[in-house]
Amino acid sequence: MKDRPHVRDFDWTLLAIAFTIAGLGVLEIYSSTHASAMTGMQWKQMMWMAAGVAGMFLISRIDYHTLLDQAPALYIFGIATLLIVLAIGHSRFGAKRWVTLGGGVNLQVSELMKLIIIIVLARFFSEVRTDRLTLADLVKAGVLTLVPVGLILVQPDLGTAMVLVPVAVVGAFLAGIEWKHWAAGAVLVALLIPVGWNMRHHLKPYQQQRIRTFLHPEENPRGAGYQILQSEIAVGSGGFWGKGFAKGSQNQLGFVPVRYSDFILAALAEEQGFIGVCVVLLLYLGLILRLVDNAQKAKDRAGVFVVMGVTAILGFHVLVNASMVIGYMPVTGIPLPLMSYGGSATAFVFLALGLVMNVRMRRFVN
Amino acid sequence: MARWTANDLKIPQGRLVLVSYLSVGLVILLLVGFWKLQVVQSGHFEDLAERNRVRSIPIIAPRGAMLDRDGRILVDSFPSFSILLLREDPKAIEKQLPQIAEGLGIGKDDLRQQLEAAKNEPKFQPVVIKPAASLADIAFVESHRADLPALELMMVQRRRYPHGSMLASAIGYVGEVSATQLEESDGHYRPGDIVGQAGLEKQYNETLEGTDGMRRVVVNSVGKVMRTLDNLEAIPGKPIQLTIDYDLQAIAENDMADKEGAVVAMDARTGEVLAMLSRPTFDPNDFAVRIPVDQWQALDSDPATPLLNRAIQAQLAPGSVFKIVMATAMLESKAIPETMTAFCPGYATFYGRTFKCHVFGKTAGHGVVDFHQAIVQSCDIYFYNVGKLLGIDRISYYANALGLGHRTGIDLPSEEQGLVPSEEWVQRVFHRKWYAGETISVSVGQGAVTTTPIQLARMIAGVAGAGTFAQPHLLKGLANLRPYHFAISDDTVEKVTQGMYGVVNEGGTAAGARLQNIEFCGKSGSAQVIGYDVRNRLGKQKEFRDNAWFVGYAPRRNPEIVVAVLVQSGEHGGAIAGPIARDIVKAYYDKKNARSQQQADASPGAQPGAARAVVATVGARQP
Numbered sequence: 001m002k003d004r005p006h007v008r009d010f011d012w013t014l015l016a017i018a019f020t021i022a023g024l025g026v027l028e029i030y031s032s033t034h035a036s037a038m039t040g041m042q043w044k045q046m047m048w049m050a051a052g053v054a055g056m057f058l059i060s061r062i063d064y065h066t067l068l069d070q071a072p073a074l075y076i077f078g079i080a081t082l083l084i085v086l087a088i089g090h091s092r093f094g095a096k097r098w099v100t101l102g103g104g105v106n107l108q109v110s111e112l113m114k115l116i117i118i119i120v121l122a123r124f125f126s127e128v129r130t131d132r133l134t135l136a137d138l139v140k141a142g143v144l145t146l147v148p149v150g151l152i153l154v155q156p157d158l159g160t161a162m163v164l165v166p167v168a169v170v171g172a173f174l175a176g177i178e179w180k181h182w183a184a185g186a187v188l189v190a191l192l193i194p195v196g197w198n199m200r201h202h203l204k205p206y207q208q209q210r211i212r213t214f215l216h217p218e219e220n221p222r223g224a225g226y227q228i229l230q231s232e233i234a235v236g237s238g239g240f241w242g243k244g245f246a247k248g249s250q251n252q253l254g255f256v257p258v259r260y261s262d263f264i265l266a267a268l269a270e271e272q273g274f275i276g277v278c279v280v281l282l283l284y285l286g287l288i289l290r291l292v293d294n295a296q297k298a299k300d301r302a303g304v305f306v307v308m309g310v311t312a313i314l315g316f317h318v319l320v321n322a323s324m325v326i327g328y329m330p331v332t333g334i335p336l337p338l339m340s341y342g343g344s345a346t347a348f349v350f351l352a353l354g355l356v357m358n359v360r361m362r363r364f365v366n
Numbered sequence: 367m368a369r370w371t372a373n374d375l376k377i378p379q380g381r382l383v384l385v386s387y388l389s390v391g392l393v394i395l396l397l398v399g400f401w402k403l404q405v406v407q408s409g410h411f412e413d414l415a416e417r418n419r420v421r422s423i424p425i426i427a428p429r430g431a432m433l434d435r436d437g438r439i440l441v442d443s444f445p446s447f448s449i450l451l452l453r454e455d456p457k458a459i460e461k462q463l464p465q466i467a468e469g470l471g472i473g474k475d476d477l478r479q480q481l482e483a484a485k486n487e488p489k490f491q492p493v494v495i496k497p498a499a500s501l502a503d504i505a506f507v508e509s510h511r512a513d514l515p516a517l518e519l520m521m522v523q524r525r526r527y528p529h530g531s532m533l534a535s536a537i538g539y540v541g542e543v544s545a546t547q548l549e550e551s552d553g554h555y556r557p558g559d560i561v562g563q564a565g566l567e568k569q570y571n572e573t574l575e576g577t578d579g580m581r582r583v584v585v586n587s588v589g590k591v592m593r594t595l596d597n598l599e600a601i602p603g604k605p606i607q608l609t610i611d612y613d614l615q616a617i618a619e620n621d622m623a624d625k626e627g628a629v630v631a632m633d634a635r636t637g638e639v640l641a642m643l644s645r646p647t648f649d650p651n652d653f654a655v656r657i658p659v660d661q662w663q664a665l666d667s668d669p670a671t672p673l674l675n676r677a678i679q680a681q682l683a684p685g686s687v688f689k690i691v692m693a694t695a696m697l698e699s700k701a702i703p704e705t706m707t708a709f710c711p712g713y714a715t716f717y718g719r720t721f722k723c724h725v726f727g728k729t730a731g732h733g734v735v736d737f738h739q740a741i742v743q744s745c746d747i748y749f750y751n752v753g754k755l756l757g758i759d760r761i762s763y764y765a766n767a768l769g770l771g772h773r774t775g776i777d778l779p780s781e782e783q784g785l786v787p788s789e790e791w792v793q794r795v796f797h798r799k800w801y802a803g804e805t806i807s808v809s810v811g812q813g814a815v816t817t818t819p820i821q822l823a824r825m826i827a828g829v830a831g832a833g834t835f836a837q838p839h840l841l842k843g844l845a846n847l848r849p850y851h852f853a854i855s856d857d858t859v860e861k862v863t864q865g866m867y868g869v870v871n872e873g874g875t876a877a878g879a880r881l882q883n884i885e886f887c888g889k890s891g892s893a894q895v896i897g898y899d900v901r902n903r904l905g906k907q908k909e910f911r912d913n914a915w916f917v918g919y920a921p922r923r924n925p926e927i928v929v930a931v932l933v934q935s936g937e938h939g940g941a942i943a944g945p946i947a948r949d950i951v952k953a954y955y956d957k958k959n960a961r962s963q964q965q966a967d968a969s970p971g972a973q974p975g976a977a978r979a980v981v982a983t984v985g986a987r988q989p
């Protein structure tokens with residue numbers, strides 16, 4: 001009897017990989033904070049994981065087709081929330097990203113928008129009834145994506161805003177973007193980079209600073225280039241075998257910036273060495289490949305777009321975060337999913353995995 | 367069922383596979399990035415991590431003290447605190463600046479200026495905002511640890527000169543190591559190190575400076591010390607004992623008051639310098655902390671040259687003191703019969719030019735003078751004749767032989783050598799022939815001949831000491847002292863010293879310097895700074911008044927002490943410089959007599975208690 005979706009059809013391999021990564025994250029959060037005023041953060045992180053897992057089960061119960069049916073309403077809800085945050089949300093670290101829920105819990109609403117954009121774009125691309133995207137389709141998808149991107153950008157949160165874009169790009173690729181549009185897009189981006197470079201003076205000072213810092217990290221060792229340089233020192237000094245658990249001087253003495261969150265990979269690289277990094281990155285690769293496998297086995301194209309939307313966001317997070325830690329990309333504030341400390345982000349990942357389970361457990365239904 | 371859920375299109379399997387490949391490719395790229403940092407460059411980053419973590423804090427070694435010959439402290443060091451401002455949080459500093467300025471009694475603008483000056487230094491290098499903190503300042507920093515974390519105390523060792531400018535010219539001063547010294551030290555010094563820059567501080571810097579220690583600590587990212595790794599204690603610099611006698615120095619300082627010039631008192635047998643001063647001088651305490659640039663420039667460019675140690679650096683015409691060289695040359699060379707006399711009407715004509723005696727215009731001249739009276743009365747006419755008969759080369763030979771024209775080799779930096787002219791010298795320097803008339807001027811210590819006070823002291827002591835020239839020095843027990851010998855016949859020594867005895871004791875030019883029960887002898891000099899002709903034209907302005915010299919010693923033969931005194935613009939050597947030398951010699955003998963009296967009192971017969979103590983001590987030393 002394979003008619004009803006059941007929890008036993010969850011992708012347990014995928015979950016095992018996710019929990020392994022999250023477990024390594026909890027250990028590293030402990031290592032980074034146990035000797036500081038922030039000691040005990042790992043418990044909070046586990047609490048958020050538990051909440052996320054509960055959400056995962058919940059979200060998997062609602063048929064993704066039902067969710068996709070509600071895409072327009074969800075989209076409007078998401079946009080409205082972003083506007084409300086801009087109006088009344090409170091600032092933290094200089095950005096309006098948070099709404100306070102009851103009990104002192106702050107929720108970063110842009111995390112919610114990630115889930116919504118996955119559903120909205122999955123719905124949009126599913127509605128294209130050919131295997132070839134027209135220019136009009138592309139423009140529509142672009143507008144759907146860029147409205148929330150713009151709203152998050154003015155929070156300002158460049159990192160999260162950028163995270164929405166790969167959902168559209170991967171979606172368009174899978175939906176059959178034409179090579180000429182692909183090429184045109186590439187040319188457009190190539191043209192926009194120098195324009196954007198010249199427009200950099202219109203960026204917020206902190207963004208200008210980040211770009212400068214990225215290009216010349218050694219310019220001012222105690223100033224702007226400090227974070228990247230300290231991260232590189234942590235990673236490099238870890239060597240092949242690492243300095244040992246809770247023994248990284250860069251990590252333990254606080255030289256690595258936000259070592260329990262955005263730079264947790266640097267802390268891990270210092271203490272666990274290249275070997276540890278290999279393990280973590282291969283786990284992430286396993287996670288991505290397993291997600292793609294789920295897409296391949298989806299029942300319909302809607303399922304493919306849902307799963308690949310999740311894949312696009314997680315993959316982008318890992319790529320950008322790891323690149324930042326080794327100085328290949330500027331500091332953007334994009335956390336490492338499942339490892340970095342952060343309630344909303346951790347909850348998001350499990351909810352997103354819930355969407356994947358949702359698709360997977362329904363592949364044989366009907 | 368909604369249109370979009372219709373399952374009429376295939377899953378894009380091919381594109382999904384492409385996404386997989388892309389993911390694998392990107393992960394490999396990331397791993398290559400980590401490999402580069404963690405394997406290829408790991409050594410470099412290990413160094414950087416270590417440099418982050420470990421901070422070396424120097425422990426400054428105190429400089430050694432300087433003691434006088436009796437062990438009294440002339441210079442020492444004491445711990446003091448400097449207040450540092452950590453500049454890692456400029457915004458907070460800007461906000462707290464008024465409070466800091468007020469609390470430490472620094473002007474707000476001053477403080478801003480200091481920060482401005484350090485703007486281009488790395489931010490983690492703190493600025494010293496107050497080099498010599500008072501107890502109140504230290505209390506202020508300690509009590510505001512919590513709300514003014516940018517303030518920090520650093521212990522430093524400061525040089526202290528308890529007697530101010532006394533002996534300053536010989537002691538010299540310390541200062542921050544210069545850029546050149548840093549380079550030449552080949553890593554021995556760090557920027558900001560304090561080193562001897564002049565005088566004895568410079569000469570014996572290696573002995574005095576000691577070895578700085580080092581404390582290595584682990585710091586966290588905000589510079590807080592977490593724990594100490596190791597502690598290498600500083601090795602304090604060694605003290606040095608000088609040959610200076612504080613009592614004699616004090617008398618010299620007191621007598622000179624604010625006269626311009628120099629005094630050197632020396633043990634004629636050993637070369638131990640007992641007193642040395644130069645006027646005007648400076649206060650080395652001004653250099654001990656950090657001398658403000660304008661104050662330094664004022665000292666360095668002062669036309670009165672307070673930084674010059676005139677005792678070894680003033681190269682001036684010796685005037686009539688040079689007649690001792692002439693007298694010795696006359697008797698030793700045997701070129702002139704020692705019975706020679708000359709008639710002094712107050713002037714004489716040589717080579718068509720009139721040369722005056724120093725009594726010209728005051729008396730009708732010395733009349734007929736012989737060798738002895740020529741020295742006692744310092745008759746210029748007699749020595750003009752001696753010079754004419756000897757010729758410049760003989761004069762030059764004996765002047766050099768008696769130690770003029772080259773450095774005495776005293777243990778001080780920057781000694782000058784003076785000048786003894788000769789035919790060869792004019793040829794070499796001016797490319798011309800020697801004029802015979804110049805010899806006449808040189809005969810009375812004028813013209814091109816110049817000497818330093820230390821040279822004259824040594825020369826007079828050497829002649830009176832029958833040709834043994836002790837090596838002047840300031841460090842007690844200095845090794846490898848080789849006195850210089852130049853054989854002078856006993857007859858010459860006897861006749862010349864008789865002359866110098868007469869100068870003081872037979873109504874000579876320094877009759878006012880006479881001492882009871884002491885064979886105080888000497889030779890005065892009044893050296894023109896410029897020629898008589900020029901002076902007559904300009905009138906008797908102070909700038910052109912004669913330099914007064916007196917070099918005195920006692921006893922007459924084989925002297926114990928010799929004192930050279932120079933009073934610039936002092937006019938009459940015997941009258942102005944003589945009493946200063948006399949006071950020092952008197953003090954020397956007073957002290958010597960008091961000491962032998964004490965020893966006599968402490969002899970076993972006089973004090974049985976003391977004798978027992980001595981016996982007990984001797985007994986205790988036996989094995």
